[in-house]
Amino acid sequence: xxxxxxxxxxxxxxxxxxxxxxxxxxxxxxxxxxxxxxxxxxxxxxxxxxxxxxxxxxxxxxxxxxxxxxxxxxxxxxxxxxxxxxxxxxxxxxxxxxxxxxxxxxxxxxxxxxxxxxxxxxxxxxxxxxxxxxxxxxxxxxxxxxxxxxxxxxxxxxxxxxxxxxxxxxxxxxxxxxxxxxxxxxxxxxxxxxxxxxxxxxxxxxxxxxxxxxxxxxxxxxxxxxxxxxxxxxxxxxxxxxxxxxxxxxxxxxxxxxxxxxxxxxxxxxxxxxxxxxxxxxxxxxxxxxxxxxxxxxxxxxxxxxxxxxxxxxxxxxxxxxxxxxxxxxxxxxxxxxxxxxxxxxxxxxxxxxxxxxxxxxxxxxxxxxxxxxxxxxxxxxxxxxxxxxxxxxxxxxxxxxxxxxxxxxxxxxxxxxxxxxxxxxxxxxxxxxxxxxxxxxxxxxxxxxxxxxxxxxxxxxxxxxxxxxxxxxxxxxxxxxxxxxxxxxxxxxxxxxxxxxxxxxxxxxxxxxxxxxxxxxxxxxxxxxxxxxxxxxxxxxxxxxxxxxxxxxxxxxxxxxxxxxxxxxxxxxxxxxxxxxxxxxxxxxxxxxxxxxxxxx
Amino acid sequence: xxxxxxxxxxxxxxxxxxxxxxxxxxxxxxxxxxxxxxxxxxxxxxxxxxxxxxxxxxxxxxxxxxxxxxxxxxxxxxxxxxxxxxxxxxxxxxxxxxxxxxxxxxxxxxxxxxxxxxxxxxxxxxxxxxxxxxxxxxxxxxxxxxxxxxxxxxxxxxxxxxxxxxxxxxxxxxxxxxxxxxxxxxxxxxxxxxxxxxxxxxxxxxxxxxxxxxxxxxxxxxxxxxxxxxxxxxxxxxxxxxxxxxxxxxxxxxxxxxxxxxxxxxxxxxxxxxxxxxxxxxxxxxxxxxxxxxxxxxxxxxxxxxxxxxxxx
Numbered sequence: 001x002x003x004x005x006x007x008x009x010x011x012x013x014x015x016x017x018x019x020x021x022x023x024x025x026x027x028x029x030x031x032x033x034x035x036x037x038x039x040x041x042x043x044x045x046x047x048x049x050x051x052x053x054x055x056x057x058x059x060x061x062x063x064x065x066x067x068x069x070x071x072x073x074x075x076x077x078x079x080x081x082x083x084x085x086x087x088x089x090x091x092x093x094x095x096x097x098x099x100x101x102x103x104x105x106x107x108x109x110x111x112x113x114x115x116x117x118x119x120x121x122x123x124x125x126x127x128x129x130x131x132x133x134x135x136x137x138x139x140x141x142x143x144x145x146x147x148x149x150x151x152x153x154x155x156x157x158x159x160x161x162x163x164x165x166x167x168x169x170x171x172x173x174x175x176x177x178x179x180x181x182x183x184x185x186x187x188x189x190x191x192x193x194x195x196x197x198x199x200x201x202x203x204x205x206x207x208x209x210x211x212x213x214x215x216x217x218x219x220x221x222x223x224x225x226x227x228x229x230x231x232x233x234x235x236x237x238x239x240x241x242x243x244x245x246x247x248x249x250x251x252x253x254x255x256x257x258x259x260x261x262x263x264x265x266x267x268x269x270x271x272x273x274x275x276x277x278x279x280x281x282x283x284x285x286x287x288x289x290x291x292x293x294x295x296x297x298x299x300x301x302x303x304x305x306x307x308x309x310x311x312x313x314x315x316x317x318x319x320x321x322x323x324x325x326x327x328x329x330x331x332x333x334x335x336x337x338x339x340x341x342x343x344x345x346x347x348x349x350x351x352x353x354x355x356x357x358x359x360x361x362x363x364x365x366x367x368x369x370x371x372x373x374x375x376x377x378x379x380x381x382x383x384x385x386x387x388x389x390x391x392x393x394x395x396x397x398x399x400x401x402x403x404x405x406x407x408x409x410x411x412x413x414x415x416x417x418x419x420x421x422x423x424x425x426x427x428x429x430x431x432x433x434x435x436x437x438x439x440x441x442x443x444x445x446x447x448x449x450x451x452x453x454x455x456x457x458x459x460x461x462x463x464x465x466x467x468x469x470x471x472x473x474x475x476x477x478x479x480x481x482x483x484x485x486x487x488x489x490x491x492x493x494x495x496x497x498x499x500x501x502x503x504x505x506x507x508x509x510x511x512x513x514x515x516x517x518x519x520x521x522x523x524x525x526x527x528x529x530x531x532x533x534x535x536x537x538x539x540x541x542x543x544x545x546x547x548x549x550x551x552x553x554x555x556x557x558x559x560x561x562x563x564x565x566x567x568x569x570x571x572x573x574x575x576x577x578x579x580x581x582x583x584x585x586x587x588x589x590x591x592x593x594x595x596x597x598x599x600x601x602x
Numbered sequence: 603x604x605x606x607x608x609x610x611x612x613x614x615x616x617x618x619x620x621x622x623x624x625x626x627x628x629x630x631x632x633x634x635x636x637x638x639x640x641x642x643x644x645x646x647x648x649x650x651x652x653x654x655x656x657x658x659x660x661x662x663x664x665x666x667x668x669x670x671x672x673x674x675x676x677x678x679x680x681x682x683x684x685x686x687x688x689x690x691x692x693x694x695x696x697x698x699x700x701x702x703x704x705x706x707x708x709x710x711x712x713x714x715x716x717x718x719x720x721x722x723x724x725x726x727x728x729x730x731x732x733x734x735x736x737x738x739x740x741x742x743x744x745x746x747x748x749x750x751x752x753x754x755x756x757x758x759x760x761x762x763x764x765x766x767x768x769x770x771x772x773x774x775x776x777x778x779x780x781x782x783x784x785x786x787x788x789x790x791x792x793x794x795x796x797x798x799x800x801x802x803x804x805x806x807x808x809x810x811x812x813x814x815x816x817x818x819x820x821x822x823x824x825x826x827x828x829x830x831x832x833x834x835x836x837x838x839x840x841x842x843x844x845x846x847x848x849x850x851x852x853x854x855x856x857x858x859x860x861x862x863x864x865x866x867x868x869x870x871x872x873x874x875x876x877x878x879x880x881x882x883x884x885x886x887x888x889x890x891x892x893x894x895x896x897x898x899x900x901x902x903x904x905x906x907x908x909x910x911x912x913x914x915x
């Protein structure tokens with residue numbers, strides 16, 4: 001997926017602005033002038049919604065809260081304190097952002113349905129409060145002495161120009177969000193939040209920033225709306241239809257792209273307004289019916305919005321770029337230019353009897369009465385490949401989850417080169433130099449391979465260009481560089497996905513990799529390729545802890561084994577020693593394995 | 603002493619009113635609870651189906667002669683009960699032609715993104731119903747007038763509004779009937795199986811899509827009956843649905859999403875909260891009180907009082 005450059009997008013935005021202004025300037029019917037202004041305002045509200053919900057995937061049914069607070073702050077500042085809307089709107093933005101923070105703080109703990117429902121409750125609660133405070137219908141006073149100072153203009157085209165400025169600002173902000181680590185992180189969170197946080201993304205922080213930005217845009221649009229209509233009522237500012245409109249503009253036009261709400265508003269606002277003007281007296285709810293039908297149709301026909309439908313259609317007409325599939329049997333070592341990778345400075349290349357890098361000390365984690373990890377004490381040496389084996393349900397993945405911060409430890413201590421990890425969030429653990437992959441592959445399916453890996457690189461990079469460089473380097477290390485880097489992750493083979501996940505974990509140059517059944521579901525030759533890659537990564541100085549069931553492969557790969565059973569560590573040490581341990585044979589390997597192993601391993 | 607006595611009377615009066623209102627809220631929540639429990643779909647249009655139930659009751663009672671046929675006492679109750687099947691049919695059609703395309707066995711395993719399409723679809727249905735209601739029924743608030751609405755039974759200084767008391771009794775009977783249907787009949791058991799594990803249910807030969815349709819129609823039908831029951835003690839207009847969506851979700855979440863009995867208790871509690879809040883808050887803010895309680899529940903006990911906790915890694 002290649003995208004148009006930022007400068008081309010800027011050009012498109014300015015062409016749109018000038019064209020709109022030109023058309024608007026020659027419209028003299030005040031009704032159409034108002035409609036053209038409303039299109040811009042609702043487009044801005046849609047961009048606001050998109051900035052939170054479109055990118056991060058947390059659907060908000062409560063954007064009326066920000067719109068209404070912006071509008072009411074502007075109104076009350078004007079009516080009660082005589083403050084001009086030129087200051088009132090920025091005040092409204094401040095109030096909106098504060099509300100965004102106060103709403104986000106508790107609400108981000110919720111997911112999916114619960115988040116959407118909770119967001120619906122905020123504006124409705126505010127609506128009753130404003131009604132109760134006696135703001136049922138507040139007109140803005142006419143200021144005859146100095147109209148421009150109070151932002152009251154006789155020429156409606158001035159309002160249109162102001163709305164255009166607001167929308168352009170929102171679009172440019174959204175463009176930069178989309179093209180930076182901000183937007184990429186939000187999209188990663190949308191597609192797979194656990195994977196994003198394990199890859200070092202501070203999900204909470206990005207969501208909060210998105211919420212604040214979104215609230216600011218919504219509040220500004222609300223303030224401008226009041227300026228244009230000169231009257232506020234709780235229903236027009238906080239009503240459910242306002243929240244719905246915010247979402248409909250974006251959904252109809254295109255989710256997660258800033259052109260989407262603009263397209264949505266340009267189609268739907270004139271449609272609904274025209275019908276309302278002609279039929280409103282006979283059919284008073286026609287506007288809402290149009291919006292309702294619009295989203296029903298769009299969810300059936302183009303669930304991601306018109307923009308993406310058209311884009312897919314155009315893309316399908318162009319000759320498809322065929323991606324060369326990864327030759328399955330080509331030895332990885334030959335397929336890439338092996339550039340010597342600088343190991344992190346404090347990490348010496350493979351010393352089998354080196355110092356302990358990761359140390360677990362009496363770590364316990366229970367689910368109710370079940371101790372999934374029971375008093376485990378083990379050390380993983382710097383530079384080693386450490387295999388973790390055991391029967392299903394032995395607590396291997398739970399152990400990884402406790403180390404990387406998905407789960408808290410009930411007791412005990414985990415240190416990475418002396419730094420305590422217990423109590424840290426997954427992205428902080430990642431930031432300290434622990435990468436991980438998952439038993440069930442957690443890719444960001446809508447992103448390209450390179451973008452998947454860039455998301456993982458952010459934590460180790462100051463700038464976005466550096467992140468891209470780190471990502472390319474990591475792809476090179478696993479043999480996915482070149483044309484494949486631009487393929488969409490959703491269409492990869494299992495082997496390519498495993499390698500991509502490996503690259504994502506490698507990108508910020510971690511000291512320790514936690515690999516959870518990286519070899520599962522692979523064909524024999526693919527398995528050898530990945531084993532070779534793992535050995536090479538290890539030679540470059542990365543310590544590896546790997547969970548695996550394929551004993552033959554593990555015997556060839558690892559320097560040390562730890563064996564878990566029912567959450568307890570039952571054996572630990574060199575492979576040849578561990579596989580002869582009666583307890584291990586009893587719990588995991590079985591006697592037959594012993595018979596066969598006598599010949600092959602000795 | 604006198605002040606304390608009157609406060610005590612006010613308190614018990616609010617308690618009584620809360621219980622009576624809460625009974626119908628409970629039934630409403632049971633309707634929503636069935637839909638969420640079986641389909642795992644957040645139905646934003648639930649309040650608007652309830653609104654539909656109110657109008658159907660109103661027209662049945664006043665225009666189709668149910669009032670004259672059954673008299674002013676029994677008429678509104680019969681009207682509310684008949685609103686159930688009418689809205690059941692509407693729900694059946696809405697599911698068949700709209701929701702079925704974005705829900706059901708096909709998308710049950712899809713992660714979050716599939717669910718968003720469903721939520722948004724129901725939002726569209728809600729907008730069409732509410733605004734279509736405005737076109738069809740007008741914006742003038744109505745209520746189903748019965749002589750019971752203004753009559754009360756007095757039990758030691760506490761008044762029990764007769765219309766609300768009758769509605770409460772009926773709501774409890776309807777909720778119990780539904781519970782019996784779900785636990786005793788084969789169809790009900792199939793519904794619960796489809797709710798518990800759609801994949802496994804499909805493997806043992808249960809038509810999951812049909813179960814969803816039945817659950818949706820049943821759910822909106824039950825909520826419509828509850829709507830018809832409160833229509834005789836509360837005025838309504840086509841936009842009333844959005845307020846009640848929050849009331850219903852507050853109840854369902856409080857009771858634990860997916861638990862039918864829990865939904866009834868949840869709705870009852872919400873009714874109590876609404877009425878008791880008038881003791882300390884201005885009358886206009888009683889819905890704000892519900893929203894605040896709803897938010898508190900979602901934050902501190904999202905699994906509700908009766909719900910199960912599940913953890914996944």
